[in-house]
Amino acid sequence: MSERDEGRVTTLVVMPECRISIVRRRLLRGGLLASGWLLLPTAYVAVGKPALALPPAPPPASLPKSPPTDRVTSARLWPSEEYTRLVIETSRLPTFRMTQLQEPYRLVLDIENIEMSPGLEALPTLLQHSDPYILGIRLGQRDAHVLRLVLDLKDRVDPKLFTLKPVAQFGYRLVLDLYPVERRDPLLMLVKEFENDDNVSALEQKYADDEALLALVREYEKRDTKSKTADKTGGKTDAVHPKTPPPIPEKSPNTGGKKPPPSKTPTKPPTKPRPIIVMLDPGHGGEDSGAIGRRRTMEKNVVLSIARRVKKLIDAEPNMRAVLTRDGDFFVPLHQRVEKARRVQADLMVSIHADAFTNIRARGSSVFALSERGATSAAARWLAQKENNADLVGGMDINSKDVAVTRTLLDLSQSAQINDSLKVGSMVLTALGTHNALHKGEVEQAGFAVLKAPDIPSILVETAFISNPEEEVKLNDPKQQQRFAESIAGGIKRYFASHPPLTRA
Ligand SMILES: [Zn+2]
16 A cells, blocks of 8 residues: 555534434433533444554444553644644554534544543643634543544634654654635735735736736737827727727636635736745744754744745835745645745745754755756755655645646646746855855755746755754854845845846746
């Protein structure tokens, strides 16, 4: 069985509360259940089993009578606006079932043949008031063989439940991701951001860029120009090109409901230049801490801090906006990072990391671009492999639909973007050289998955070696973080000063 055939879950059943009481009475009469809040009707339990598990699970009332065989070694919560992840780590592949309830909304997760442990007992204390999705966490031994976990929810969620095989320092992981029913659209969030300043029309232009709506607008612009030229020469064009253009449909036929319509219909050409959009990608996050220094500095934290600083510097430019692939401590799969950059039609993608090597003397900043024909050095190949492992460590549901689609897209030829990436990369590298030693004096290339947007110049910056004690101190120091950020932002600004996006084909 391949790694991709990991456990699948589950048919979710939403239960009307009124049905529960009947079953609850029956169960109580049977004396089966220990505490009232854990009650659940047998008839409505949806079974979700890992593919590796043996026979189909019987209903809870007749679960196997074998004693508990496993303990939860650790349980973790990764809340974020985008989604909240709950991870339960065990030493064996767990068998589980999940049920979704409403009035009030909650999720019930039964894990078989597992017993309570301090690692799991601590889970409710990890819950933050600010968690966007979870209101409360309750735990209990449903019976001798089944552990029950109830999540009280703030609202209805779209849950994804899957298992991960042991990797790196982790054992088996049962992962429950809670997404909002209506997924946040980065494009829509950008629109909202821009509504707060005077760049709305520029952004509308950007959003409409790949849609039929803009094609229509352009068509009219062309006609209008021709019409004006004809007017000057005394031509009678009004009958052919009326001054009032025909109505433009409110929605593009190609949006498929995925993209928000522009907040105002751009019936006139925008008067301001479209902003340059830079996608900043702090590496790792959530379960995937990235490299860890001797003082336990985690790559995921320092690169987020540096990326936020770069964003501030970019946003301070009147014609530039930066967007983060993650603005918190949560895991984002590599292909989704690329997809996020494409969704906002970024003009540049900059992935920010901190390097590590077994030799603690290794030091200096480096910048990488994608390579289609092998890496420029063995070290670059090794590094790309290490960074590409992020999905395994961070924990991606490899059975989710969007993975295959995006992967196909990312297999397209990247050669056009690599030229631009090398140019911007060398400007960022030069700027970094004014602040830190350079690990190598030129932009290196390797097959980094996160640099594979076919249409967006993309670079990966290894700010410094977190494995080098001196550079670890530097990475932790807010003043030094700011200087790293200034170098990166400076290189980006220099690149766009000489390569404005609109001049690119
Ligand atoms: Zn990294």
